[in-house]
Amino acid sequence: MGWFSGSRAPAEAARPPGLHSQALKALLGGLRPGSRHAVLDLGPPLAANVQFLSALSCRVRIADLHRSLCAESIESRRPEAVGALLERLLPLAPGERFDALLAWDVFDYMRPDQVSALVTRLAPACGPETPVLVLASTEREIPATPLRYRILDPENLTCEGPREPRRASPRHTQPDLVRMMPGFSVRRSVRLRRGLQEYLFIRGAGDEPARAGVAGASRGLSPRVPWFRRGPL
């Protein structure tokens, strides 16, 4: 169990090696010191991450989207019901705003229509330049359940969780993600270790890259894996 207090600064003790994330650094760097921020974490609850973000004066909202989706009935996960489903799983209060979104690898475990509906739903709650951190696997297979990404320091992560069993990876490309994320454009894209590609998306800003991405996506989503193999069962 992790204990944390909002008054403490992140520990700077020696850390084990992890993933060096420029996108995380940029995302956190955009949070102005001294003011309150709201961060939406689409991944599972991790005490260390809440501790870290709370020390940066962040109010952290945990969505645990994969677990929530898997707990739903197959009926409610049909494409035509995805809007109502997300409204129930991720209710937004009027005027609720987020200063940053942490998607981690959650999109690898959702159908493209679910990702699009989610992003469309979240876009009004994001101001201009709101950053979104997305990790996408470039490998053929991924763990059956999302890994847990623990923030070690402003630019380092570790990923934890069972690697077996495995399932087919959607292998989302940048154009795939741009197409699934209307209203957002890629600010930064870096290849990490362990077959991960990290993206920093920005709300609204950078129309030019967004257009380029959409144009690139016009050839459609990656055909390597059928769409019905990509999302939760």
Next chain:
Amino acid sequence: MWNKREEEPIRSPAATPAAAAPTATGERREPAVIGASISIVGDVTGGEDLTILGKVEGKIDLPQHSVTIGQGGRVKADIFAKAVSVAGEVHGNLVASEQIVIRKTATMLGNLSAPRVGLEDGCCFRGSVEMETPAPKGRTAPAPGAPVAGGATPASPGAAAPKPEPAARP
């Protein structure tokens, strides 16, 4: 003499009570327990620690004391307390003046607000975490010795329960 065991107070075997809290007079008292077969609809207030193993719907207001929701306990209520520990299921917002702990067996849907929060890896939690010392808003501490379940009424099929706040709000 031979029936000494029978004279001992009856305790729920499933209880996971919080540590006995000192009362205003300095004596330490075992927490009150809402047993696994008990359902309460209404507001719960009081002057001692509380362990919930049954069902509670409404509002729990124990600003000077600890509230423990044991494994199997189910709560649909906002909870105001000094410390809150959740191992069961809670739908509602938690506000604690000292700390909140969400155990790995917990299912917690709602917002947390406390100076210290503990989340055990593996817990099911959806909501937001705010690290601020909660300011009491028009609430006064109940008088010592006030009934634990004051104002509570037994659950009935047609009983209208106060609606808790939505799980997510700014």
